Amino acid sequence: MGFAKYAEDDLSRYHAATVIRYHEHERLKSGAGAGKQQAKGTPPMQESPGKNRMKDFTIAKARPLPVIVLADASGSMSENGKIEALNQALKDMVKTFASESRVRAEIQIGLITFGAQQAELFVPLAPAHQITSMSPITASGATPLGQALSLATGLLEDQERIPSRAYRPVLVLVSDGLPTDDWESALACLEQSGRASKATRFAMAIGDDAEESVLARFANDREAPVFKAHQARDIHRFFRAVTMSVASRTVSVNPDQSSGLVLGAAPDDEALDLDF
Amino acid sequence: MLLGTGASVRGPAHAGSGECNQDALGLWGWRHGRLAAVSDGLGSRPLSHIGSRLACRSVRRVLRTDTPWDDPKAMISEIYRHWLQALPVAPSQAPCTLLLAACRPDGDTLVAQLGDGLLAYRAGGRFSILTPGRNGFSNQTEALGISRSWTDWQVARIRLSAPGDALVLMTDGVSDDLVPERVEAFLGMLRSECAARSRRRSRAWLRKQLEGWPTPDHADDKTIAVIFRR
Numbered sequence: 001m002g003f004a005k006y007a008e009d010d011l012s013r014y015h016a017a018t019v020i021r022y023h024e025h026e027r028l029k030s031g032a033g034a035g036k037q038q039a040k041g042t043p044p045m046q047e048s049p050g051k052n053r054m055k056d057f058t059i060a061k062a063r064p065l066p067v068i069v070l071a072d073a074s075g076s077m078s079e080n081g082k083i084e085a086l087n088q089a090l091k092d093m094v095k096t097f098a099s100e101s102r103v104r105a106e107i108q109i110g111l112i113t114f115g116a117q118q119a120e121l122f123v124p125l126a127p128a129h130q131i132t133s134m135s136p137i138t139a140s141g142a143t144p145l146g147q148a149l150s151l152a153t154g155l156l157e158d159q160e161r162i163p164s165r166a167y168r169p170v171l172v173l174v175s176d177g178l179p180t181d182d183w184e185s186a187l188a189c190l191e192q193s194g195r196a197s198k199a200t201r202f203a204m205a206i207g208d209d210a211e212e213s214v215l216a217r218f219a220n221d222r223e224a225p226v227f228k229a230h231q232a233r234d235i236h237r238f239f240r241a242v243t244m245s246v247a248s249r250t251v252s253v254n255p256d257q258s259s260g261l262v263l264g265a266a267p268d269d270e271a272l273d274l275d276f
Numbered sequence: 277m278l279l280g281t282g283a284s285v286r287g288p289a290h291a292g293s294g295e296c297n298q299d300a301l302g303l304w305g306w307r308h309g310r311l312a313a314v315s316d317g318l319g320s321r322p323l324s325h326i327g328s329r330l331a332c333r334s335v336r337r338v339l340r341t342d343t344p345w346d347d348p349k350a351m352i353s354e355i356y357r358h359w360l361q362a363l364p365v366a367p368s369q370a371p372c373t374l375l376l377a378a379c380r381p382d383g384d385t386l387v388a389q390l391g392d393g394l395l396a397y398r399a400g401g402r403f404s405i406l407t408p409g410r411n412g413f414s415n416q417t418e419a420l421g422i423s424r425s426w427t428d429w430q431v432a433r434i435r436l437s438a439p440g441d442a443l444v445l446m447t448d449g450v451s452d453d454l455v456p457e458r459v460e461a462f463l464g465m466l467r468s469e470c471a472a473r474s475r476r477r478s479r480a481w482l483r484k485q486l487e488g489w490p491t492p493d494h495a496d497d498k499t500i501a502v503i504f505r506r
Contacts, residue, residue, distance in 0.1 A: 053469065055490040057462040058453045062493035063414060104289060104495040164410040165452040194411050 065105040065167040066125055067097075067246055068155065068199075070148045072175040072206070073115030077139035082176060082206055082235070087136040089239035096243050097128035105167055107246060110155065114148035116141035121151060125161055145179035145214070149186035156196035169199040172242055173218050174235070176206035187217060202245075204229055204238045278379050278436065280310040281470050282501035283482035287449055289495035298325040299447050299499035300372075302332030308381040311339055312501040316393060316447040317372045318419055327363065327370030331420055334358040335376050345386070348431045352388055359420055371421030375445040379503055383436040387443065390429050392417040394451035396459050397443035398467075399434035403460045406430050407451075414452055442467040442504035449496030453489070467504045 069090065077083045090111065097107040110125035111134075123134060152171060156162060162169060190196050203215035204227045215226045224245075227238050286297040298317035304310070313335040317324025338355045345351070355374075363370055373391030387406055389395045392414075395406040408430060418428045436443065444463050454462060470478040486498045 052485055052488045052490050053465060054485050054488075057455060057458045057465070058489070058491050059455055060491065062491065063452070104493045106493070162413075164412060165414050168413045168416065195413070198412055198416060 059165070062104070062106040063165050063167055064108045064127075064162070065246065066108045066110065066156075066162050066169040067242075068110040068112065068125070068152055068169060068171050070112045070114065070145075070152060070171065070173045070175075071122075071137060072143060072145075072177065073113040073137050073139050073141075074143040074177055074180075075115070075140050076143075076177050076209065077115070077206075080207075083137060083139040085233070085235040086174060089235045090137075091134060092236070093239045093243050094128050094131050094134060097246070098131070100128075111137075112148050112151050112155075113137050114144045115139055117144065119144050119147035119151050121155070125155065142180040143175065143177045144181045145175065146181040146183035146186035149183060149190050153186070153190045153193055153196045156190075156199055157193055159195075162195075170242070170246055171199045171201045173201070173203045173215060174206065174238075175204075175215065176210050178209075178211045179214060183214065202242060203227070204235070206235065277506050278310045278381065278383070278503060279471070279475065279506055280312055280501065280503040281475055281478040281482060282312065282314075282499070283479055283486055284499035285483060285486040285497065287495050287497040290497060296325050297497045298328060298372075299449065299497040300325075300328035300332045301499050301501055302336055303501055304336055306336075306339060306378065309379040310503045311336060311376075311378050312445055312503055313374065313376045314393065314445040314447055314499050314501050315372045315374050315420075316391070316449070316497070316499070317370065318417070321369055321371055323365050323370040324372055325370075326365065327359075327367075327372040327421060330362045330370075331355075331359055331372050331374045334362060335374070339378055348386060348388065348433075349426055351386075352426075352429060352431070356420060363421075367421035369421075371419035373417055373419050373447070375447075377443055377445060377501075377503060379436060379443075383441065383505065385434050385436055385443070386431070387434060388429055388431045390423060391419045392448040392451075394446050394448075394454070394459070395430070395443070396463050397434055397436075398441050398460075398463060399436055399438075399443075400441065401438045403463070404432075404434075405459060406432050414448065417448075436503070436505050439505060440467065442502060444500065444502050446500045447496070447498065449494070449498040450486070450500055452496070453491040453494060466500075466502050470502055471504060471506055 071086060094109055097109065107128045108125050109128050109131060111123035112119055113122040122137065156169060201218055201220045202224050203219040205212050205215050206229045212226055219226050229235050229238060280303050282301050282303045284297060284299050284301040290297060298319060300315045302313040313332040315328035315331040317328035334355050338358050343351045343354055360367060373393055375389045375393050375395050377385060377387045379385040387395055387397065389406055397404055442463055444466055469481060473481060482500060489498060
């Protein structure tokens with residue numbers, strides 16, 4: 001076999017292989033082989049153009065970012081319009097989260113109130129945009145903070161309600177008095193638990209009667225020490241700062257990294273002349 | 277015959293902020309078998325993209341030499357040491373997770389994982405997941421540069437012997453959005469889709485799938501590597 005013959009043979013072999021490959025490719029692309037494949041019980045390899053195969057295997061919901069508020073609903077909160085200010089601040093926070101369109105997470109809100117001898121899950125954890133109305137908190141009775149902390153720990157530990165794909169949750173404690181139950185062991189339990197201990201914890205002390213040492217032990221964010229509210233408008237400022245912090249986390253590159261609390265100045269028109 | 281393919285794409289969060297992909301992917305032919313490494317730089321650290329790239333490179337450099345195959349602890353220690361030496365910055369500034377798979381041509385395979393992500397395989401016709409269940413929240417992970425403990429590593433020796441056997445390595449940008457019960461079907465789908473294409477086309481297909489990730493508001497970088505027996 002001369003060189004020309006050899007080269008020709010090589011070329012024709014290459015040419016034939018290319019033709020077969022092209023033919024096979026076109027056959028798959030046009031779906032001609034699909035019926036045959038389906039008859040064997042296997043799905044067709046080629047989908048319609050633009051179809052994303054990942055859709056069948058992925059979760060169709062954004063990652064949640066839970067925000068759980070522990071709100072003091074003891075009798076002392078009924079004085080000087082504190083509970084009214086708290087109700088309004090919570091409502092504003094839910095509204096802001098629900099209308100926030102830039103976020104890369106589903107912000108969920110849960111509300112635990114503690115007063116009247118017991119703590120209760122006042123608003124179960126739900127996406128902010130699904131909370132259409134929130135009945136106002138009424139203040140009465142003692143300050144069972146320990147029960148509220150246990151309830152929060154249970155909620156954070158529950159992988160059904162807060163899956164492991166969720167971003168690090170935020171716990172917000174708002175109180176104006178001295179706890180009336182065994183809060184220390186409940187806090188220790190929260191701090192020692194596997195998941196609940198990883199939540200970012202913010203705290204606000206309302207009025208001069210608040211036991212700041214309790215709240216300081218609760219807060220774990222170095223960039224956000226206990227905030228002291230002396231007036232009702234300070235409650236709004238605190239919740240606005242929490243809202244900003246959570247919202248900035250959801251649009252940042254690192255949603256698990258706390259950005260602390262930046263407390264803006266309260267506008268003058270919001271100033272209520274309250275003495276507490 | 278063992279084949280491998282993979283892709284890595286920058287997530288919308290990094291694309292939006294103009295930052296680079298902090299994931300890294302390495303996929304090589306290795307002693308007539310396949311070698312794959314996937315690494316996710318921790319987003320909270322400024323230079324973690326350097327860490328993740330060097331982690332993949334360290335896997336290749338160490339395994340290219342005659343590292344003892346029967347002593348995974350020694351091998352992983354060597355990879356870790358190589359990574360520490362190669363890093364131009366402090367390890368705490370560039371921490372990253374690492375998932376690796378070293379497959380010999382006969383299917384004898386070593387898989388290892390430190391930190392987040394998912395490593396799943398079908399070996400000898402049986403499906404398994406190497407990654408343990410997570411007890412925490414997303415992006416809280418062990419990593420090179422943070423962990424010093426051998427117990428933080430998940431290691432297994434498997435054999436990709438049966439036709440259709442395959443393994444997949446992925447960062448948490450992919451694994452956190454997967455339906456847990458569908459991981460086996462996901463591996464099967466990846467295998468069949470990649471086996472039906474040439475290496476170049478399967479890489480392009482994989483990249484396209486990651487770029488069009490269907491989970492709403494997803495943010496993370498995404499990296500995936502697949503090795504399968506044809």
